[in-house]
Amino acid sequence: MGFILLRHESKSEEGCVYLLRRRRRARYWVHPINMARQQHGEFHRQVMELRLHSDLFQRYFRLSRELFDELLARVGPRIAKMDTPFRKAIGPAQRLAICLRYLATGDSFATIAFSYRVGHCTVGRVVREVAAVIWDVLLPDYMHAPSTEDWRAIAEGFSQRWNFPNCVGSVDGKHVVIQAPDNSGSYSIVLLAVVDADYLFRIVDVGGYGRTSDGGSLYASAFGEGLRDGTLGLPEDAVIPGPEHRGPMPFVFVSSPLRLLLQ
Structure with a gap:
């Protein structure tokens, strides 16, 4: 049983409240x-x-x-x-x-x-x-954080397959369309991923609001934080093939557009 509150206002009974009993439709526990x-x-x-x-x-x-x-x-x-x-x-x-x-x-x-x-x-x-x-x-088993040795192996893959030395991953984002949560103003969430030379996912970060810029999504991600803090375990700078006068070069991530990593 449920009740409905009706407020009746008149010259003689101003503010009187009447309770009317209402029957609800029967519902199945299991249809x-x-x-x-x-x-x-x-x-x-x-x-x-x-x-x-x-x-x-x-x-x-x-x-x-x-x-x-x-x-x-x-x-x-x-x-x-x-x-x-x-x-x-x-x-x-x-x-x-x-x-x-x-x-x-x-x-x-x-x-x-x-x-x-x-x-x-x-x-x-x-x-x-x-x-x-x-x-x-x-x-x-399948998405553990890469170790320093893992980064070296990834870099070797980029060097052999794509002739890109000292590259440890390709970064990009994907907007996943969703029904906008209440008071969020966003109709998508961002999937930020790092893949190796064989297109295998090595790092995944999900949850950034679609209204956030690419650089903002990267900055707010755990991957971006580790990149800034130097806690990703990237290898020490290494010499790349080329003129002998070049010194050791840092390991890098490639991204499109480039501003994703520069912002």
């Missing part, structure tokens, strides 16, 4: 359609069938079946939920599938909710939680 998730949901039917066809599984998730299982083994314990007396929890495999399907397609939460037979708010929560766990689990 009957979603209760049939294990019988008709996309995960329990189509995804299980796709496991028999490696090529189709790869196209569906943009991830092989073997890598899916390996990732599930690593993140599963951290994304598992407990059943309650009111409803059965969505299992870790299905939670991972929902997150990967969203990342692979960019479909709306509502579209994935209908196909997987879960609430659209549930899809949003699953994507946020699972993506955060994937980042935390894989970061130490």
Whole structure:
């Protein structure tokens, strides 16, 4: 039950308040359609069938079946939920599938909710939680901060492949369009990345507001701070090929436009 407050003003009863009882529409704790998730949901039917066809599984998730299982083994314990007396929890495999399907397609939460037979708010929560766990689990192995030896190896790659000595990375930014948060005035966030000579990401910084300039995004990033403070672990200056009278030269990052590193 809910109540509506109505203020009645008249010459005799000025400021009297009347409470009128109002019935709210009944809402399901779990919609009957979603209760049939294990019988008709996309995960329990189509995804299980796709496991028999490696090529189709790869196209569906943009991830092989073997890598899916390996990732599930690593993140599963951290994304598992407990059943309650009111409803059965969505299992870790299905939670991972929902997150990967969203990342692979960019479909709306509502579209994935209908196909997987879960609430659209549930899809949003699953994507946020699972993506955060994937980042935390894989970061130490695949996106750890480069060491001094790593920078030297990157520089060697630029020298051999692009004939650019003493270069330890290419820096650029990407505006990712988003729905503007309240009172932010920004409709995008900035993905700032450093890649090596083989286009592999070595440093990633996400979160700068789209309205900020390229130089401002770099300055505010953890990478920019480390660049200014000299805490990136870059190698000592080294001599580059050329005339013998040249002394040691510093290691540098290349960027387009150049003002990104000069501002």
